[in-house]
Amino acid sequence: MLVDVRAEGRKLVTLPVVPLSMLATFVVTVALAGIASWSMAGLLDDAGAGMDFSPEDEGFQSVHFGQAGMVVLGVLAVGGEFAGNQVRTSLLAMPGRLRFLAAKAAVVALLAALTASVTVPLAFTASQIALGEYGMSLSTALDAGVLTPMAGAVLYWVLLALLAAGCTVLARNTVAPLAVLVALVLALSQILSMVTDLGGLLPDQAGSLLYLTDKENAFGLDAPQGGAVMAAWVAVVWLLAAVRFVRRDA
Amino acid sequence: MSPEDDTPTVHHGPMRRWGPGNDDESMIEIRGLTKRFGAHTAVDDLSFTAAAGQVTGFLGPNGAGKSTTLRMLLGLDRIDAGTATVTGVPYTSLRRPGTVVGAQLDVGGAHPAHTARAHLAWIARANGLPLTRVDEVLERVDLTRAARARVRTFSLGMGQRLNLAAALLGDPRVVVMDEPVNGLDPAGIRWMRSFTRGLADEGRTVLLSSHLMDEIARIADHLVVIDGGRSVAQGTPERLTDGHDSLEDAFFALTSEVRGGVS
Numbered sequence A: 001m002l003v004d005v006r007a008e009g010r011k012l013v014t015l016p017v018v019p020l021s022m023l024a025t026f027v028v029t030v031a032l033a034g035i036a037s038w039s040m041a042g043l044l045d046d047a048g049a050g051m052d053f054s055p056e057d058e059g060f061q062s063v064h065f066g067q068a069g070m071v072v073l074g075v076l077a078v079g080g081e082f083a084g085n086q087v088r089t090s091l092l093a094m095p096g097r098l099r100f101l102a103a104k105a106a107v108v109a110l111l112a113a114l115t116a117s118v119t120v121p122l123a124f125t126a127s128q129i130a131l132g133e134y135g136m137s138l139s140t141a142l143d144a145g146v147l148t149p150m151a152g153a154v155l156y157w158v159l160l161a162l163l164a165a166g167c168t169v170l171a172r173n174t175v176a177p178l179a180v181l182v183a184l185v186l187a188l189s190q191i192l193s194m195v196t197d198l199g200g201l202l203p204d205q206a207g208s209l210l211y212l213t214d215k216e217n218a219f220g221l222d223a224p225q226g227g228a229v230m231a232a233w234v235a236v237v238w239l240l241a242a243v244r245f246v247r248r249d250a
Numbered sequence B: 001m002s003p004e005d006d007t008p009t010v011h012h013g014p015m016r017r018w019g020p021g022n023d024d025e026s027m028i029e030i031r032g033l034t035k036r037f038g039a040h041t042a043v044d045d046l047s048f049t050a051a052a053g054q055v056t057g058f059l060g061p062n063g064a065g066k067s068t069t070l071r072m073l074l075g076l077d078r079i080d081a082g083t084a085t086v087t088g089v090p091y092t093s094l095r096r097p098g099t100v101v102g103a104q105l106d107v108g109g110a111h112p113a114h115t116a117r118a119h120l121a122w123i124a125r126a127n128g129l130p131l132t133r134v135d136e137v138l139e140r141v142d143l144t145r146a147a148r149a150r151v152r153t154f155s156l157g158m159g160q161r162l163n164l165a166a167a168l169l170g171d172p173r174v175v176v177m178d179e180p181v182n183g184l185d186p187a188g189i190r191w192m193r194s195f196t197r198g199l200a201d202e203g204r205t206v207l208l209s210s211h212l213m214d215e216i217a218r219i220a221d222h223l224v225v226i227d228g229g230r231s232v233a234q235g236t237p238e239r240l241t242d243g244h245d246s247l248e249d250a251f252f253a254l255t256s257e258v259r260g261g262v263s
C-alpha cells in the first residue's frame, strides 16, 4: 500500500498542473486575505465603532474563496487519469482497483493537507496584519483559541479535495465536476441555503462550520457535527465511485 | 516443436508458482474466454496458449476481438465466462504485475503532460523497481533523447516505443503487445520486428496481436487466428499458410469456409 501511495504521489507531483494548482491556491488565498482585510480596515475607519465585526472570522474569509483551489486539485488529480487514458496504465500497474482508488485518495488528502496547513495560517496572519489596529495580535489570537478553527479549516479543505476527487471518479471526466463544484462552493450552496433549510446540509455549508465559528446553521449543527455531515458526503460519493469503478471495464 | 527444456531465462526474481496444467511452455493460458457487449458477443469461447521462448501471433481482422481478449487477460475488461491466466494465475492477483508481465497496448496510456521519464518513473515505483530502470529501458527502445520531452509532443512511433519501454521496465518474462506495428513507418516496423523476435529469443513469452497477418507470420513461431471472436485456426505459420500464397490468402479461404458453413 505504501508503495502504491508513493507511486501515486510521484505520478501527481510530476504533473505540472498539480504543484501549480497548489502554489496558485496558496498565493491567491494569502494575497486575497491581505487585500480584502486591508480594504475592510478602510471600511472600519469610515464606519467607526458602529460596525459588527469579528477579526477572527475576517481571518478566514479568504479560506472561503481559496477552497476553489482544493476543488481544482481534487478534480485534476483524478481527471488526469482520463487524459490520454492514463487509467489503463494505472490499472496495469495496480490491478487491485480498490487499492488504486485508496492510493489516489490518500495522495489527494496528503497534497490538500500540505497546501492547507501552509495556506490557512499564513492567510489568517496576512489578514490580521492588513487589518492593522483592528486585527488580532498573535497572543490574543492564541488566547481566543484560533488554532481550533484553523485546524478545522485545514480539515475542511482536505475533505473538499476528497469530495472533488470522488466526484471525478464517478464522472470520469474533468469539466463537469470542476464546473459544478466550483459553482457550488463559491455561490450556489449559499443561494440554495437561502431558498431552503436543507441547503445547510450541503457538504460545503455543513463543512464550513468547522472554521466559521459563528456561522448560522438551520439545523443548529456545531463544528464537529458539521464536519461529520461533510465527511458523510465524502464517504457516500467515494462509495458510489468505488462500486462503479470496480464493476466497469477500464 | 517444443523448445529445449533449458530455455534461457533472463528474468530475475523468484520463480512463480505454476497453476495446474501449466508449465514453462504455456505461460499464457486462455480457456473458454467469453465477452459480451450487450447482445454482441465480442469474444466467444476462445481458448489458446502462448509458450515461453516463442512469439505467438494473435491475428484477426478489425473487430475480431483481439484487443478485447488481451484486455481481459490483463484485468482491464471484465470476463463474462472462462479464464485467462499468466504464469498460472490471473493477472489481477499478481502483486507486482510489471515484473512478471509487460503490456504494450495500442497508443495512449500516458498523461500528455508527463515527460517520458516521469511517466516511466511512477510505473517503476508502483512495481517496486529502482528508477535506474527508467533510463535503461529508454535506452533500450531508443528514446533516450526524448526522455525529457512531454508525451503530447510524441509521434505515433515514439508513443509506441514509450509503451514498449513501460512494458519492459520490470524485465518481465511475459510480454503482451497489441498492434505494436500500428502506424509505424517501414523502418519502425523492421525495428519492432527484430526487437520482438529478440524478446522471445531471450526466453520470454511474447503474445502479439495484429491485423497485418503476413507481417506477423514472418516472425511468429505460433499463430492464433480469430474472426468474430472465435478461433478459426491455430498452428505454425508454415502449417497455416500451407497450400496458399500467403497467410492472408489462407485466412480468407478459412473465414469464407467458416462463414459459408454458418450461414
Ligand SMILES: Nc1ncnc2c1ncn2[C@@H]1O[C@H](COP(=O)(O)OP(=O)(O)OP(=O)(O)O)[C@@H](O)[C@H]1O
Pocket: B037, B042, B060, B061, B062, B063, B064, B065, B066, B067, B068, B069, B210, B211
Ligand atoms: N467497450 C465496448 N463496447 C461495445 N462494443 C465493444 C467495446 N469494445 C469492443 N467492442 C466490440 O467488440 C468487438 C471486438 O473489438 P476489439 O477491439 O476487441 O477488436 P480487435 O480485434 O482488437 O480489432 P482491431 O484490429 O480493429 O483493433 C468489435 O465488434 C467491437 O465493436
Ligand SMILES: [Mg+2]
Pocket: B066, B067, B068, B178, B179
Ligand atoms: Mg484492437
